[in-house]
Amino acid sequence: MTRYSTPFWLSQLPKTRRPAWPKFDDPMACDVVIVGGGMTGCTTAYVFAAAGLKTCLLEAGRVGQGATGAGAGFIRPVPSARFADLAQAYGRRTARRMWEASRHAALDFAALLRRLNVRCGLEPCDCVAIARRDEEAALLEREHKALGDAGLESVWLNPRRLSGELRIDALGGIRAAGGARLDPYRACLGLVKAAAARGARVFEQSPVARVRWGRTGVEVETPRGPIAARTVVVATAGPAPLFEPLERYVRRLHSYAALTPPLAKPLLRELGRDDVAVTVGAGASRLLLRTRDGRLLFSGADQPRIPDRARPRAVIQRTGQLMYELSLLYPEISGVQPDYGWDAPVVETGDGVVVAGAHRNYPHHLFALGAGHNGPEAGLLAARILLRQYQRHPAAGDAVFGFNRS
Numbered sequence: 001m002t003r004y005s006t007p008f009w010l011s012q013l014p015k016t017r018r019p020a021w022p023k024f025d026d027p028m029a030c031d032v033v034i035v036g037g038g039m040t041g042c043t044t045a046y047v048f049a050a051a052g053l054k055t056c057l058l059e060a061g062r063v064g065q066g067a068t069g070a071g072a073g074f075i076r077p078v079p080s081a082r083f084a085d086l087a088q089a090y091g092r093r094t095a096r097r098m099w100e101a102s103r104h105a106a107l108d109f110a111a112l113l114r115r116l117n118v119r120c121g122l123e124p125c126d127c128v129a130i131a132r133r134d135e136e137a138a139l140l141e142r143e144h145k146a147l148g149d150a151g152l153e154s155v156w157l158n159p160r161r162l163s164g165e166l167r168i169d170a171l172g173g174i175r176a177a178g179g180a181r182l183d184p185y186r187a188c189l190g191l192v193k194a195a196a197a198r199g200a201r202v203f204e205q206s207p208v209a210r211v212r213w214g215r216t217g218v219e220v221e222t223p224r225g226p227i228a229a230r231t232v233v234v235a236t237a238g239p240a241p242l243f244e245p246l247e248r249y250v251r252r253l254h255s256y257a258a259l260t261p262p263l264a265k266p267l268l269r270e271l272g273r274d275d276v277a278v279t280v281g282a283g284a285s286r287l288l289l290r291t292r293d294g295r296l297l298f299s300g301a302d303q304p305r306i307p308d309r310a311r312p313r314a315v316i317q318r319t320g321q322l323m324y325e326l327s328l329l330y331p332e333i334s335g336v337q338p339d340y341g342w343d344a345p346v347v348e349t350g351d352g353v354v355v356a357g358a359h360r361n362y363p364h365h366l367f368a369l370g371a372g373h374n375g376p377e378a379g380l381l382a383a384r385i386l387l388r389q390y391q392r393h394p395a396a397g398d399a400v401f402g403f404n405r406s
Contacts, residue, residue, distance in 0.1 A: 004315050007070040008259050008297075008340045009185040019189060021063060024203035027225040030054040032390065033218070034233045035208050037063040039071070039184060040368050040379035041235035042192040043109075047383040048233075048390070049198035056227055057192070057200060058220070060207035064188035067237055070344035072257065072287055072299045072375070074277055077106045077127055077178035080373040081352030082139070084146035089351060090405065096150050097397040098353055102374070103178065105381035110180045112380065118190030121292050125181040129279045130162060130173040136281060137171040144174055153177075167272035168329055179277060181289055184376060211242060211365070218364045231390055235368045235382070238347035243362070249355060249403065250347050250370045254306055256318035257299040258326065259291075259340040260333065268294055270332055286325065287373075295339070298326045302346065315343050348372025356382035357402035358389060366390065367403075 003011070034045050037059025045057040079086075079102045086095035113122050131137040147154035157165075157173040196202050210221040211232055220227045239246035268274065268290075277289040286300035301318045319341030327334045349355055349370035356368050366389060368382035385398045399405070 002319065002338045002341055004319065004341045005312060005343070006340065007257075007342045007344070009071070009073065009183050010065060010069045011340070012183065013185065018062075018065075019193070021059075021202045021204040023224065024058060024206040024222050024227075025224040027227065028056070028201070029228040030056045030201070031229060032056070032231050032233060033058065033220045033227050033229045034235055035220070035240065036235035036237070037061075037192070037202070037204060038066055038068040038235070038237065039064070039188045039191075039376045040237070040371060040382060042188050042195060043376070043379040044233055044235050044368065044383040044386065045195040045200045045202070046191050046198065047380070047387050049195045049200040051387055051391075053390075055195065055200040056229070057195070057202045058206045058208055058222065059204040061205065063192055063202065063204050064185050067345050068188045069185040070257070070342055071184040072289070072297065073182055073184045073291075074125065074287065074289055074375055075106050075110055075180040075182065075377050076102075076373075076375040077176045078103060079353060082143050083150065083152070084143050086351065086353070087146055087150070090400070092150050094400050094405075096152065097400050099150075099152060101381055101397060101401075102353075102377065105384075106180075106375075106377035107178055109377045109380045113182070113187060113190065116190060116194045118187055118194070120183045120186035120190060122180055122182045122187075123275070123292065125179045125275050125277050125289065127176045127179045127277045127279065128157065128162075128166065128173045129176075130168060130170040132170050132280065134171070140172055140174060147174075165273050166276060166278060167270065168278070181277065181291070187376065208240070208242065213363045213365070231364050231366060233366045233368065233386055235379075237345070237371060238369060239367075243367075245361070246359065246367070246369070250349055252305040253302045253346040253348065254304075254311070254314065255299060255344050255346045255373070256301045256315065256322060257297060257340070257342055257344065258319045258322035258338045260296045260336050261339040262294040263296065263333070263336070265294070267332060271296075271330055280329070286322075288326070288329065296326065296330075296333070298322045305345070311343060315341055318343070346372055354378040354382050354401060355403055356385040357398070359403050
């Protein structure tokens with residue numbers, strides 16, 4: 001029986017073993033309040049706490065059990081946005097800064113998890129973007145040329161090599177090294193525990209009702225009392241209802257994932273290398289990777305955000321669609337029924353690059369919004385930018401991730 005609407009990563013840790021954090025119930029003061037207990041918020045909490053700042057994290061639900069726990073579990077070695085599109089929109093120099101900062105963040109995020117000894121099944125995993133139709137191949141060739149012209153690494157794979165390594169029939173592909181696969185929920189828990197060990201105060205089931213700002217700082221109001229701070233960091237993926245005017249910077253989607261049962265080893269050998277994630281289609285609209293226990297995870301099939309009452313039916317329909325598309329990639333698995341199917345809320349910016357910075361209409365606020373399909377490395381990238389802005393020592397390239405880039 002397929003388990004619908006239950007993210008695989010959450011199912012691997014029973015509720016009785018999931019750590020619980022207290023509700024906020026006592027007014028306090030700190031340097032920074034971080035709103036949002038997903039991957040970005042927990043990464044930001046660690047980065048600020050490790051810098052010696054008195055940090056408080058507030059999560060309205062349960063830490064890591066929202067979009068993070070429903071994620072694909074992949075650290076992207078390159079942004080999900082195409083370089084050619086970024087170069088056309090902002091110029092080659094700005095696009096290169098975005099690209100290189102994102103790549104460094106991916107490498108550094110994996111290194112951070114290793115340094116903190118976070119047990120989340122972290123394993124190296126390259127990424128190959130493939131094209132199976134003529135129009136996709138034209139876009140991929142354009143991307144390969146744009147990367148090469150900018151002096152960035154771009155390894156082209158011809159159909160013969162793709163068939164030999166991945167057992168997939170495609171017209172061409174681009175390889176990017178330096179990615180990794182992981183259990184995103186366990187990674188998030190490891191980071192928030194590391195933040196707490198550095199002195200961060202963590203509270204869940206503690207929604208924010210209002211944020212007031214004054215000349216020297218902010219007061220974050222919760223149902224059980226206020227928190228006074230110099231700065232509030234909003235790391236809720238999309239603007240919370242408190243910041244509705246910022247919705248114009250993002251779009252809200254539902255993405256879907258289908259996961260097979262563990263496949264037999266002889267069958268897995270027929271499917272080629274297991275240390276490569278594959279993005280399929282224009283805009284990397286599908287992501288295929290293997291889990292450590294020999295399952296195939298196929299995600300994508302995004303659509304605009306739908307009402308909650310329509311979600312169960314949509315999950316069933318989109319899971320079936322993804323399994324059909326997966327059988328076209330690998331006819332060997334035709335007839336395999338999905339073990340899990342679930343959806344995930346995704347918030348992305350118009351250009352697919354995370355927004356990290358201050359907004360002129362919100363004094364003493366910093367925002368990390370719209371990570372989209374970029375993976376957990378976008379959270380580390382945003383956290384470092386925000387820390388530098390808090391300390392008033394921004395780096396030269398930080399502005400390209402701000403609200404004003406468009």
